[in-house]
């Protein structure tokens with residue numbers, strides 16, 4: 001474990017450090033509460049052993065500040081054990097009230113300290129597993145299971161923030177809605193398994209085109225999402241009308257270039273898309289309004305023969 005030891009008395013700090021190191025732990029020493037708060041933020045320790053009486057900032061105040069900092073983070077809770085001169089029940093109650101998880105007497109026999117540290121190692125391992133699992137869950141909740149693109153719910157959340165910023169800054173805003181041409185016929189002809197593969201490939205092509213637009217500065221912060229069954233959305237904040245049209249064109253090409261056979265797609269013989277592109281020079285009205293425009297353009301692209309982009 002990485003242990004932050006907060007202790008102003010040099011002699012006690014030296015003995016504790018030597019013991020903890022002999023149990024195989026890494027020890028970071030802080031000689032008062034203020035330094036402890038700083039080192040906690042930098043080092044992200046697995047455990048904090050905190051003295052109470054110290055100059056500059058005492059253990060109660062330092063614990064308070066660490067807990068306040070943790071409250072701003074997700075899933076953060078570092079175990080804090082107070083180091084006390086004696087193990088009275090009054091000390092225990094004070095420690096817990098102050099945000100500590102337990103307390104240790106500084107005069108604890110070495111084997112007892114060793115045993116307590118073993119228990120803390122188990123908790124630290126569990127905490128690491130939990131936070132990894134939580135990160136994974138958080139990631140999964142944002143993504144569409146089939147294509148790995150953002151799902152509709154996450155897109156709506158991101159959109160809200162992007163749209164607010166665009167309204168405030170009076171910046172441009174573009175939306176592409178993309179639909180795979182004759183996808184029902186594709187599924188009927190090739191089967192749903194192949195249909196799923198097709199969705200994955202189109203999603204990847206869309207994602208790559210978006211990343212390339214971001215990296216070549218055609219836009220900034222563009223992102224893609226699976227909008228519905230075979231419908232995808234590309235959100236393009238901060239782009240000129242030319243850039244937006246160029247992105248739409250490159251997405252259309254990227255899917256064609258996949259060359260996925262589609263015997264039931266007019267005379268083209270490959271998978272193609274219809275794209276509706278809505279663009280505002282200056283964000284205004286509502287996000288629903290710009291989506292309606294994109295939807296109307298998509299409808300027009302289909303009516304005009306598919307495999308094309310229509311702008312509005």
Ligand SMILES: [Mg+2]
Pocket residue numbers: 007008009051052053054
């Ligand atoms: Mg002290």
